[in-house]
Amino acid sequence: MRFSITTLGCKVNAYESRYYAQKLEELGFEEADSDLDVCIINTCTVTNTAAAKSRQMIHRARRRNPGARIVVVGCYAQTAEEEEKQKLQADLIIGARHKNELAARVLALMTEDRSADLTSHEEGAGFESMPIARFEGRNRAFLKIQDGCNQFCSYCAIPFARGRERSISRDEALQLVQELEAAGHREIVLTGIHTGRWQGEQGEDLADLLKDMLSVTTDVTFRISSIEITEVTDGLIALLSTEPRMMPHLHIPVQSASNAVLQRMDRPYTVEEFEQRLDEIRRAVPDISISTDVICGFVGESDAEFEEMMQTLRRMRFSFLHVFPYSQRQGTKASRMGPPVDGTIQKERAARLLELSKELRMADMTRFREETVLVEQGENGEYTGYTRQYHPVLIRCDRPLSGRVHGTLRPEDGRYIMEV
Template identity: 55%
Template sequence: MRFSITTLGCKVNAYESQYYAQELEKLGYEEVSDHEQADICIINTCTVTNTAAHKSRQKIHQAKRLNPNAYCVVVGCYAQFAKEEERDHLGADLIIGANHKNQLVPLIQEMVNQHTHKDTVSDIVQFNDFEAMPIHYFESKHRAFLKVEDGCNQFCSYCAIPFARGRERSLQYDQVIRIAKSLVEQGHSEIVLTGIHTGRYHDGDKTLADLLAGLLENTPEHVYYRISSIEITEVDDALIHLMKTNPRICHHLHIPIQSACDKTLERMNRPYTVAQYKERLEYIRSQIPDISVSTDVICGFVQESEEEFQTTIENLKDLQFSFLHVFPYSKRDGTKASFMKGEVNGKIAKQRVSALLSMSKELRKKDMERFQPVQVLIETHNGNTYTGYTNHYHPITIESETPLSGRITVPWDTITENGYYARKV
């Protein structure tokens, strides 16, 4: 049978979709694109904003329209967060929320064999166990991802994720080590630890720093590690010390700030002030001088005045990130922010996004200029053109007559809008 997977939302969703595909392929199913005819259409949904929920519904209806005789499987955050009557109107054959996702393939087989229709969504507070979804092979054969945590306890006022994915839970320490070893056996030389709150990893008394120490000890010297994203309140002294003393942990952290104005942060229900964020960031840099730190920023949050935005701009300049991921605020019904008055005009929000994206280009160029030569993981090539990312997570293009592979150190010639450019003789 042929299946397609449509993925919306975050990198964790992308990871989970790859797990579904690998598990189905093990049983002989053939994956096709979501524009081709399929027997089973899987839509991995997102609910972080109203727009994301709308896109999820659109993709579900599109799949049913293009494949009227196919089984329709809806999985993920939108499926969990939607009300029961809303799910009923989707016309899906199988609906899986935040629980039972690692049972998607057996549930699909049951659906196909018995022609059943099932809605597995249960109350988000009824489960606390981490569902292991190990991927043992990534097509790039270079960088691999390993999901070690799920769920969120933070309850930012704009975010539906705690309601859609449930409370924080982590993959058992021994299982993480086993999966990492399997990834190494398949030829992967960089492993990215990922989750909704990766920094909140815990298994008994083991923290993220303990997990990284165990991974370093149990995998070869050529294998490097990277953290996908982490909150400033989660970068503890043990993790800083480990990054400082072990070069196999890439010296890049992505630490969301969301706003650099205290008044906005308070409405967002973020657990720090700008001063607290800055103090911790300065300590991280004092211990790891060559570290690059990137961040997320939301523009146009409810009641964000021009004065507040200008405060954010000035503080972002002062904080000197390596680059910014910038998003316009988008309302999500049911969150605390959705009940607040004072929505920012959409055009103004887009103007603010544009201003910060321009800043991000300047910040990235300035950060890139700090490093010469650079260490690079070669990921793709087309003829004599090779591409990859440096340890500090800056993109690079290398022209080389000699074949390149693995992790190399190379001097760069210029910095372009697309990253470093190097010619290797």
């Protein structure tokens, strides 16, 4: 039987899709582009655009593959109203839970015609393990260690879509990093919805887990996909400052750099607190690069608040910005606060932030003249990878490359060029 997976949204979704593919292949399914028996759409609901695209992909799959079974999984599947779900005409719907059963459920759907709608949060259930044995053709591997969110920022539907916070067990996490290193991976990226809120059964935090991971591996390096400023503990800073196998890059979402907007967003810090912690991180880890997420056009964001944000972001010296125009999500606190900023103004502000991001990246890149790069892929004398600070690199070399290479860097158009 042949299947395809369409993935929308975040890196956690991408990880989960890879897990689904691995498990289906173990059951004898074949991933393909045509003559499909099963179409899986891994959905997103973080913005109206993401939800609309999820619906579009579901309808497209049905239209292009009239004989295939349609499986809808993920955040949009969880949050869609009953009427919306009926319109999808999906054969199997899986929301925040039962994701690690997807392959078995698909097999039952194909052999026993057991359709189902599994979109109950089942609060109190534990972390659903979704281990991936190997990331084919990649030196970098990912490991999902956490799911769910308890924060309930006023604009965000993710707590409703993903459920409450839960963490992988310490023992399983340590076993998986050893297996990934044994499979040949040179770098492991820890990921989750709130990665920094991983918690062990004995109250251990992320820094404790990373120390243990470093102790059971020998050569693999580690990154954190994203972390909140309130989760960057003194222990984590100390680990970043002393352990060479911890990559000197953090992605810390600020979302806004105006205190008034942060308050309306229900973010748990002020601009001053955020900046103070940034200073502490940089003093301890001078070669670190810190990137961020920014939302523009939030409810009530005035011209003055936006200009304040632009000035503050420049002062904060991020290495780059991921920019998101605000999207109203039904059921969130912000959806009851009033209309968002006009769409044309949102686009103008997003464009200015993206230009600022280019400036910030170039400024950060000029700090580094030589670096070590983990080669990801390439051929015909050109390879791609990332520096330890997570800047992209194009490597030119007339011989085959693999693993880590060290060389001189030349900034060009938002990336480095390295001649080896």
